[in-house]
Amino acid sequence: MVNPYPFKGGNISNYETFIGQAGTYNTRHIPTGESIPCVQPPHQAIDTVVQPSGLDMLPIANLALGVLNLGVGVYNASKLRKIGKKLDRNHEQIQSYFGSIQKALNGQQRTLEVLACNQYNLSQKMDILRQEMHSEFEHVVREIRDTEANRRRREYYANTHELLEVYERFVDHLPDLVEADRLIDRAERLESLVQAELNQITLGEPCRLPLVTALSFSVRAKVDAFEAKGGKYLDSADKAMQKLKAQICREAYALCHGHSLYFVGVQMPEIIYQYALLHRGVNKGLHLRCEPELDFAFYQDEIKWDDGLDEFRNLFDKAVINAVQDSERIIEKTKINLKTLADYDWYIRFANEDRLNFDIHSRQTIQLSEILKKIGHPTPVEGAIRKCDLNALMLFALPEAAQKFEDYVQDEFKWAERLQLAGSRDRKVLGD
Incomplete structure (x- = not known):
């Protein structure tokens, strides 16, 4: 038995692990009776809440993993038809899957509304989303007064929840496949709608994330139906998953490539992290197909995200900067x-000067705004930092800092064409 995951915090003794009817692990919070699909650190007991290192990404992980847990979990459940068992949709394990996906989709529709609105700039939009993510989108902190953004949110909700209802009926009837074709039809309809909307938005725009998440949901639902039908449909399932994986990789690459360290490290880390989760979830589903005897549980390493930029983000904490005296x-x-x-x-490394020919008398000072501009700060002529943070900022302004981030995400997504941020250097020129 795996260790329970204390998703509400508090003492580990308030939690228990159980195996649901679909054969997957879950954690139950005993005082409230609430349960979620299990997230387990490998080979060790949990004494405190498991937090992904760095930013407080746990609420985002819970939201994004809702979609992934459901997809893989229903696939696990569909295998039960081979031994003639019928699923009980009222069973708490099945309910927890559908509850988690509904919460995830609710979060994504709000994300789409905020990112698509013209009411705020990008930094303001991300500030709104961060506040709402911490409540797992239970509380709205800012009303969006944008007719088009509101319309897109409502449309997103209607289309995804229509598929969710068919998905529930599909599971309810297993091992009978009476709803399998209907699920495939609804999933492909949502897939077409999402792709049509994605075609209207430039690749690399942050507001594509909720649509890619909906696409992942539709493909996973379709693949579950394919796998339940078996036979010739298994090849279609493989092709659909590989195509989805490739698109997630393209989306993440376009979001990062050519952008500044400030953009990926301060403005977009939550968006990049969710693409990583989608990518990991697809990989998990593919591995389960090849090795169905594996336990379905997302381990701590699978939700961890450490891009090495925590200290960099802290340099721009407005509350900390505003709290210190002007001096x-x-x-x-x-x-x-x-x-x-x-x-x-x-300075030679910062400005990419020729070390042999640089005249040290030609440059005796540098303004903070020049450093802020180099890292991609959106308003370098209005920026400020604490004096004690200057040395750290200067180090992050060097090409090596960007290259370290490039290495981390390259290892995550395994892109064929290597990522390069603005302010980094061509690895071929450097001989890497």
Whole structure:
């Protein structure tokens, strides 16, 4: 038996693990009776709440994994038809899957509404989403007054929940496949609608994420029906999953490639993380197809996201910056003196100067705004940081910081064409 996952916090003794009728692990919070699909750290007991390192990504993980858990979980359940068992949709394990996907889709429709509106700039939109993510979208912190964005949210809700209802009936009738063809039809209809909308939005736009999540949901539902039918449909299932995996990789690449460290590290980390979760979920489903005897549980390493930019994000914490006295802050026009050999070594790397021919007398100061511009700060002429954070900022402004992030996400998505951020250097030129 795996260890319980304390998703509500508190003492581990308030939780228990049980195996649902579909044969997958779940955690129940004993005082409330609530349960979720199990997320288990490998080979160790949990003494405290498992938090993905870095940003507080746990609420996002719960939302995104709702879609993935349901897809893989229903596939597991569909295998029971081979031994002639009927599923009980009222069973708490099945209910937890459908509850988690409904919560995930609710979060995605709100994400689409906020990101698609013209009422706020990108930084403001992400601030709204971060606040709402922490309540798992239970609370709306800002009303969106944008008719088109409101319409898209309602349409997203209607289309995804129509498929969800058919999905529930499909599971309810297993091992009878009476609803399998209807599920395939509804899933392909949603897939077509989503692809049509994606065709209207530039690849790399953050507002594509909710649509790609809906696409993942539709493909996973269709694949579950294919796998339940078996036979010639299994090839179609494989092709659909591989195609989905390739699209998720393209989306993540376009979101990051050519953008600044500030964009990927401060403005977009939650969006990038959710693409990583979608990618991992698809891989999990593919592995389960090849090795169906594997336990279905997302381990701690599978929800962990550590892009190495926590300290970088903290440099721009407005509450911290505004709390210090003016004498402890550096503003955009502040001139930073270049005095020592170490200072000039930093500047040569920062400005990509020729080390052999650079004249140290040609540059004796640099303004903070120049450093902020290099990292991609959206308003470098209005920026400020604490004095004690200057050295850290200067290090993050070097190409090596961007390259470290590139390596991390490259290892995640395994792109054929290597990612390169703005401010990084061509690895071929450097001989990497």
